[in-house]
Amino acid sequence: MTEQTLAPRSPDVAPGDGGSDGPAPRPTVPPRPESHARRFSPGWIAKLILVGLVDALGVYGIIAAAGVESWWIVAFLVAALAVVNWAYFSRRAVPAKYLVPGLLFLLVYQLFVMAYTGYIAFTNYGDGHNSTKSDAISAIETQNQERLPDSPAFPVAVVTRGDELGFAVVQDGKAEVGTADDPLAPVDGATVQAGKVTAVPGWTVLSFADIAGRAEAVTALAVPVSDDAGDGTLRTQNGSVAYVFSPVMQYDAKTDTFTNTKTGVTYTPSDHGNFVSAKGEKLEPGWRVTVGWENFTTMFTDSRLSGIFLKVTLWTFAFAFLSVATTFFLGLFLALVFNDPRVRGRKIYRSLLILPYAFPGFLAALVWSGMLNSKFGFVNQVLLGGANIDWLGDPWLAKLSVLGVNLWLGFPYMFLICTGALQSIPGDVMESARMDGAGAWRAFRSITLPLLMVSVAPLLISSFAFNFNNFTLIYLLTGGGPDFVGAPVPVGSTDILISMVYSVAFGTGSNDYGLASAVSILIFIVVGVISWIGFRRTRTLEEL
Amino acid sequence: MAAIDPTVASTTGGTGGTGDAGRPAGRVNDTRLRGRRWWKEVGWRHVVGVVVIVYCVLPLLYVLSAALNPNGSLTGSNDLFSTVSLSNFGELFGRGFGGWAVNSLVICVVTAIGTVLMGAAAAYAFSRYRFRGRRSTLTGLLLVQMFPQMLAAVAIFLLLLQLKDVFPVLGLNSIPGLIAVYLGGALGVNTFLLYGFFNTVPKELDEAARIDGASHAQVFWTIIMPLVTPILVVVGLLSFISTYGEFFIASTVLQSNSKFTLAIGLYQWASDERNAPWGLFAAGAVLAAIPVILLFLFLQKYIVGGLTSGSVKG
Numbered sequence: 001m002t003e004q005t006l007a008p009r010s011p012d013v014a015p016g017d018g019g020s021d022g023p024a025p026r027p028t029v030p031p032r033p034e035s036h037a038r039r040f041s042p043g044w045i046a047k048l049i050l051v052g053l054v055d056a057l058g059v060y061g062i063i064a065a066a067g068v069e070s071w072w073i074v075a076f077l078v079a080a081l082a083v084v085n086w087a088y089f090s091r092r093a094v095p096a097k098y099l100v101p102g103l104l105f106l107l108v109y110q111l112f113v114m115a116y117t118g119y120i121a122f123t124n125y126g127d128g129h130n131s132t133k134s135d136a137i138s139a140i141e142t143q144n145q146e147r148l149p150d151s152p153a154f155p156v157a158v159v160t161r162g163d164e165l166g167f168a169v170v171q172d173g174k175a176e177v178g179t180a181d182d183p184l185a186p187v188d189g190a191t192v193q194a195g196k197v198t199a200v201p202g203w204t205v206l207s208f209a210d211i212a213g214r215a216e217a218v219t220a221l222a223v224p225v226s227d228d229a230g231d232g233t234l235r236t237q238n239g240s241v242a243y244v245f246s247p248v249m250q251y252d253a254k255t256d257t258f259t260n261t262k263t264g265v266t267y268t269p270s271d272h273g274n275f276v277s278a279k280g281e282k283l284e285p286g287w288r289v290t291v292g293w294e295n296f297t298t299m300f301t302d303s304r305l306s307g308i309f310l311k312v313t314l315w316t317f318a319f320a321f322l323s324v325a326t327t328f329f330l331g332l333f334l335a336l337v338f339n340d341p342r343v344r345g346r347k348i349y350r351s352l353l354i355l356p357y358a359f360p361g362f363l364a365a366l367v368w369s370g371m372l373n374s375k376f377g378f379v380n381q382v383l384l385g386g387a388n389i390d391w392l393g394d395p396w397l398a399k400l401s402v403l404g405v406n407l408w409l410g411f412p413y414m415f416l417i418c419t420g421a422l423q424s425i426p427g428d429v430m431e432s433a434r435m436d437g438a439g440a441w442r443a444f445r446s447i448t449l450p451l452l453m454v455s456v457a458p459l460l461i462s463s464f465a466f467n468f469n470n471f472t473l474i475y476l477l478t479g480g481g482p483d484f485v486g487a488p489v490p491v492g493s494t495d496i497l498i499s500m501v502y503s504v505a506f507g508t509g510s511n512d513y514g515l516a517s518a519v520s521i522l523i524f525i526v527v528g529v530i531s532w533i534g535f536r537r538t539r540t541l542e543e544l
Numbered sequence: 545m546a547a548i549d550p551t552v553a554s555t556t557g558g559t560g561g562t563g564d565a566g567r568p569a570g571r572v573n574d575t576r577l578r579g580r581r582w583w584k585e586v587g588w589r590h591v592v593g594v595v596v597i598v599y600c601v602l603p604l605l606y607v608l609s610a611a612l613n614p615n616g617s618l619t620g621s622n623d624l625f626s627t628v629s630l631s632n633f634g635e636l637f638g639r640g641f642g643g644w645a646v647n648s649l650v651i652c653v654v655t656a657i658g659t660v661l662m663g664a665a666a667a668y669a670f671s672r673y674r675f676r677g678r679r680s681t682l683t684g685l686l687l688v689q690m691f692p693q694m695l696a697a698v699a700i701f702l703l704l705l706q707l708k709d710v711f712p713v714l715g716l717n718s719i720p721g722l723i724a725v726y727l728g729g730a731l732g733v734n735t736f737l738l739y740g741f742f743n744t745v746p747k748e749l750d751e752a753a754r755i756d757g758a759s760h761a762q763v764f765w766t767i768i769m770p771l772v773t774p775i776l777v778v779v780g781l782l783s784f785i786s787t788y789g790e791f792f793i794a795s796t797v798l799q800s801n802s803k804f805t806l807a808i809g810l811y812q813w814a815s816d817e818r819n820a821p822w823g824l825f826a827a828g829a830v831l832a833a834i835p836v837i838l839l840f841l842f843l844q845k846y847i848v849g850g851l852t853s854g855s856v857k858g
Binding site: 094362 | 675829
């Protein structure tokens with residue numbers, strides 16, 4: 001459909017539609033003496049205050065973004081502020097006044113992030129490639145450090161503030177505090193006893209017991225001595241004495257290479273965002289670069305990944321299809337059973353039947369995961385009299401359990417919509433079928449089911465699309481497990497594509513945002529195709 | 545099993561004494577079925593009904609029983625209603641549950657209100673104005689609403705990671721930041737529902753108000769909004785329910801225990817295999833489920849109407 005075909009429908013434009021730019025001829029309205037927007041009404045003042053607040057926030061954001069050199073954010077904020085001010089202070093842009101807030105949020109948190117997903121899918125963004133090249137260089141300098149033979153020892157106090165750990169030392173008679181992110185800097189008001197800091201305002205000094213409890217974090221902590229990463233860092237092995245460590249890796253900006261000062265090996269940047277030696281030895285961390293179609297091709301060609309990816313994809317389709325099929329048939333069956341007016345107490349049955357649907361889905365998944373616990377769960381211990389069936393630990397039983405729980409969650413919805421659809425089938429159709437001698441089964445097959453499908457089919461398609469991405473159920477019930485043995489990503493037998501995205505991006509082990517985004521893009525395509533099929537059926541597009 | 549009793553009673557009532565349940569007997573000819581024919585045509589339906597209701601209600605009874613069981617472990621919860629005490633509920637609030645509940649309520653209520661306001665405003669513009677780009681924007685929204693926001697969760701996470709340096713309040717591990725993300729999905733999901741409803745409000749009403757000198761804002765707030773209140777309530781409640789159960793984005797954005805929503809917090813308890821505070825989880829689940837169940841019972845007729853197109857459950 002085009003604008004032309006729509007045009008005949010638009011005579012219903014309200015007269016005096018101030019801001020309409022459309023082709024509709026303007027009806028002659030007596031000129032108004034003055035716009036309402038120019039009157040100092042309470043609404044006008046409220047608008048002024050709200051837009052003022054947005055402007056203030058935006059200007060703050062522009063300054064803050066410029067401070068951290070996020071030029072994209074600056075550009076977006078400038079454009080957004082211009083649009084907001086134009087929309088609310090122009091007399092012409094009436095529809096814009098109503099659309100701008102929603103569209104701005106949509107633009108950032110839906111459209112932009114979709115496009116950004118597309119971009120990340122073509123990068124190696126993830127653990128080891130989290131940031132820019134300059135960040136990687138300073139990280140390599142900080143991480144590859146050794147204690148110099150003659151470096152001074154500092155009696156150190158381990159201090160903490162919130163989640164942050166830091167060191168407090170005395171340097172040149174002055175107490176200084178620093179953390180992994182902030183280099184050592186002098187503090188005022190610290191108490192020093194025998195060359196060691198014992199109290200710092202705003203910080204808690206850890207006792208020996210505390211240090212022992214967090215030994216790993218304390219020994220891993222490296223506090224930069226100054227702003228220049230080349231000056232080295234302060235580290236401790238025991239929480240009481242710290243030494244200055246100096247970089248072993250020297251970066252040469254002219255040749256863009258790293259040189260190991262002890263072995264003399266040079267490392268040159270590769271096109272995968274790492275410094276690599278001639279022998280192929282990599283320096284970690286690397287930085288973010290675009291890698292083309294690599295994330296997509298590894299899914300299909302990497303022998304360790306392609307099998308898993310295929311299994312997960314097949315299971316995703318099987319899970320979505322079987323979930324719709326089982327819930328629909330049970331719901332339809334029950335709807336038929338209770339569609340008989342001779343059954344008494346139908347209201348009670350119905351209100352109890354929809355209880356699983358009313359129960360929040362995330363809680364249901366968690367409750368069932370406890371009930372299906374193989375050792376202590378209700379199902380094994382009580383219903384099966386002490387059986388030891390590993391419902392969630394065996395690959396096939398776990399799949400069955402997921403489907404069973406989704407059946408519990410989903411059939412009441414199907415029951416409700418089937419009941420609604422059955423009741424809208426006119427009685428005379430059934431009557432005439434019976435007159436023509438159709439039996440109960442024949443009448444159901446040839447009359448009831450086709451009529452039912454007309455109204456229910458679009459809902460089945462959207463139910464399929466919903467289950468295709470039913471992350472909450474899978475993740476909270478099985479966590480995707482049982483895990484595939486030896487897989488390069490933490491993915492298991494009941495993982496569907498969307499929960500694979502979660503595991504790859506945020507799961508334990510290494511986080512690979514690039515690969516996760518590539519999987520997301522594939523889901524986008526599948527969901528798009530499903531919805532397109534749905535739209536063709538419902539022809540929603542024609543009703544705009 | 546107390547909840548099932550009424551239906552059992554109705555089954556036996558049907559079998560035994562047809563027609564004698566306080567009705568003036570013999571006034572009409574009793575065409576009701578008896579005996580074997582009753583069983584064949586009606587009785588078996590009650591058997592199916594009772595079986596299905598046991599399947600429906602048993603997990604709910606189980607969680608209620610576990611919530612009331614002070615023992616607190618998975619094993620101890622298996623004897624339904626063996627001991628009844630409220631100690632789990634008392635302990636809940638010392639363990640952060642109250643904070644999670646407040647977080648969930650704040651997030652869901654603010655998201656619902658924002659969704660309703662922005663959706664209604666957009667629907668008003670689409671329904672009452674003809675402007676350049678109207679049709680393409682509507683089509684665009686229709687396309688966007690096909691894709692759940694969750695698909696872009698990785699990008700959302702990375703965006704918020706960067707926003708943290710500019711607007712800490714909209715960055716990672718911030719409740720306003722999560723609300724802003726949810727509001728990004730507001731237009732996509734609900735505008736069509738609202739748009740259809742707005743179109744049913746006669747335009748003559750706004751025209752009359754316009755002739756009387758009302759501005760577009762006055763028409764919106766004083767004429768249209770009161771007339772569409774029912775659909776606004778439905779959209780708000782649906783938004784509330786789906787936000788309440790949202791796990792994926794919430795768990796990537798919120799990282800510290802004090803910021804958790806109920807969904808993330810209760811997941812932590814339920815999946816804690818070593819300490820397994822199962823009784824606590826069950827008590828929390830019962831409390832967390834109550835508002836949603838009430839909303840669902842309230843919304844039931846809209847759901848049956850197919851209004852929600854199958855994707856309400858979160």
